[in-house]
Amino acid sequence: MASKDVVPAVTLNSGYRMPAMGLGVWRMENTAVRGVIHSAIRSGYRHFDCAGNYASSHAYIVDHQQLKMHTVNFCTKYQNEAEVGEALAEAFQTGLVKREDLFITTKLWNSDHGHVVEACKDSLKKLRLDYLDLYLIHFPVPTTHTGIGKTASVIGEDGVLDIDTTISLETTWRAMEKLVSMGLVRSIGISNYGVFLTRDCLAYAKIKPAVNQIEMHPYFQRDSLVKFCQKHGICVTAHTPLGGGCTANAKLFGSLSCLDDPVIEDMAEKYGKTPAQLILRWSHQRNIVVIPKTSKVERLKENIEIFDFDISDEDMEEIKAIDKNHRTNQPGKFWGIDVYA
Ligand SMILES: NC(=O)c1ccc[n+]([C@@H]2O[C@H](COP(=O)([O-])OP(=O)(O)OC[C@H]3O[C@@H](n4cnc5c(N)ncnc54)[C@H](OP(=O)(O)O)[C@@H]3O)[C@@H](O)[C@H]2O)c1
Numbered sequence: 001m002a003s004k005d006v007v008p009a010v011t012l013n014s015g016y017r018m019p020a021m022g023l024g025v026w027r028m029e030n031t032a033v034r035g036v037i038h039s040a041i042r043s044g045y046r047h048f049d050c051a052g053n054y055a056s057s058h059a060y061i062v063d064h065q066q067l068k069m070h071t072v073n074f075c076t077k078y079q080n081e082a083e084v085g086e087a088l089a090e091a092f093q094t095g096l097v098k099r100e101d102l103f104i105t106t107k108l109w110n111s112d113h114g115h116v117v118e119a120c121k122d123s124l125k126k127l128r129l130d131y132l133d134l135y136l137i138h139f140p141v142p143t144t145h146t147g148i149g150k151t152a153s154v155i156g157e158d159g160v161l162d163i164d165t166t167i168s169l170e171t172t173w174r175a176m177e178k179l180v181s182m183g184l185v186r187s188i189g190i191s192n193y194g195v196f197l198t199r200d201c202l203a204y205a206k207i208k209p210a211v212n213q214i215e216m217h218p219y220f221q222r223d224s225l226v227k228f229c230q231k232h233g234i235c236v237t238a239h240t241p242l243g244g245g246c247t248a249n250a251k252l253f254g255s256l257s258c259l260d261d262p263v264i265e266d267m268a269e270k271y272g273k274t275p276a277q278l279i280l281r282w283s284h285q286r287n288i289v290v291i292p293k294t295s296k297v298e299r300l301k302e303n304i305e306i307f308d309f310d311i312s313d314e315d316m317e318e319i320k321a322i323d324k325n326h327r328t329n330q331p332g333k334f335w336g337i338d339v340y341a
Pocket of ligand 1: 049
């Protein structure tokens with residue numbers, strides 16, 4: 001079944017169409033990637049959100065006295081861009097889907113802001129693609145470069161992320177624009193940018209960002225940022241649209257989950273839907289693209305079945321009232337600094 005039959009698409013300011021739901025592959029176990037991606041394609045998913053070098057992020061603590069780096073566990077399971085590439089190549093070869101029917105996003109990791117073209121080419125090589133549909137600046141925080149494809153988060157002796165203050169975000173954006181003129185990327189965008197930085201990007205951009213991918217769910221609704229982006233033609237994509245599910249971010253970051261909120265549970269029952277379906281539909285009705293991650297085939301099907309019901313205006317308002325302004329994805333816990341401060 002073609003995606004247009006299952007998932008509606010939105011038109012980006014670049015003119016390209018992006019399916020309103022994608023599958024997030026961050027935190028997907030490497031061995032599961034092939035099966036999950038093929039099942040997702042069979043279920044109607046045509047949009048995959050990958051994480052270039054986030055996938056291979058380790059935090060390194062620099063020990064200047066001993067002149068060596070110690071790795072610290074951080075997201076060690078996420079190095080899966082190559083596995084995604086293998087799964088996609090097989091899907092194309094076997095005729096499961098055509099390249100032109102897919103929408104593939106990946107991201108520039110923090111340590112590669114000074115090496116945008118090389119980093120993008122490295123991701124393309126791993127993904128076995130000759131173009132990306134969307135390439136995002138993962139975070140507005142350039143950090144010490146550790147080598148293309150060997151990207152890490154360097155932590156200084158003071159226990160704080162080694163942030164590179166020599167590269168401006170405008171310089172990074174110019175290089176992103178170059179990727180479009182080189183034909184390597186169709187649309188470019190930003191991620192984890194707030195109002196101030198998004199506004200600034202709009203001021204210097206020759207090519208406007210097509211997307212701002214931000215954490216957004218009922219406990220972190222971000223109404224002002226969403227309104228600002230949408231007013232300026234930037235499509236908002238919700239990462240962590242389920243708040244990390246019941247356990248994922250609770251375990252990793254100690255966060256609260258919106259999935260078992262009583263308002264969500266009761267309302268889901270009323271609509272004959274699951275809490276996850278209700279939450280994803282609520283985002284869709286705010287014109288926000290969602291990219292939930294699951295490694296479970298039954299949940300792939302559950303999460304995509306949100307285009308056959310409407311949440312009433314009254315119930316949309318009731319969900320609005322449960323906002324806790326609670327960010328669940330808190331990399332600062334590993335970086336020794338809250339980069340959103
Ligand atoms: N730009 C960024 O900085 C950034 C940051 C974070 C995430 N992202 C992107 O956003 C995607 C999604 O974010 P996320 O994985 O952090 O959070 P999420 O999608 O909100 O939650 C994923 C968690 O929810 C569970 N889940 C999925 N469907 C469910 C359902 N129907 N019922 C109950 N639980 C369900 C999953 O478990 P199972 O796998 O066991 O089903 C997983 O533990 C990522 O994969 C990544 O592509 C981007």
